[in-house]
Amino acid sequence: MENNSITEIQKIVLAENGPYLLEGKFVFVNHEGVETVKEGKVALCRCGHSTNKPFCDGTHRRTEWKA
Numbered sequence: 219m220e221n222n223s224i225t226e227i228q229k230i231v232l233a234e235n236g237p238y239l240l241e242g243k244f245v246f247v248n249h250e251g252v253e254t255v256k257e258g259k260v261a262l263c264r265c266g267h268s269t270n271k272p273f274c275d276g277t278h279r280r281t282e283w284k285a
């Protein structure tokens with residue numbers, strides 16, 4: 219993995235009744251230690267209904283889930 223130091227403050231927006239919205243460069247590490255780098259805009263599931271966790275797949279719009 220590259221340098222893990224935090225050099226900038228990152229912002230996480232909680233969408234109304236929707237996902238966590240992140241923007242920047244992130245390294246996601248799964249339970250087996252496999253790393254995936256994402257850069258740009260990322261939406262993380264907050265409702266628990268996504269079939270593509272940890273990412274939001276829009277399922278929250280079809281549920282009664284409220285933040």
Ligand code: FES
Pocket residue numbers: 236237238262263264265266267268273274275276277278279
């Ligand atoms: S927040 Fe979008 S599917 Fe969960």
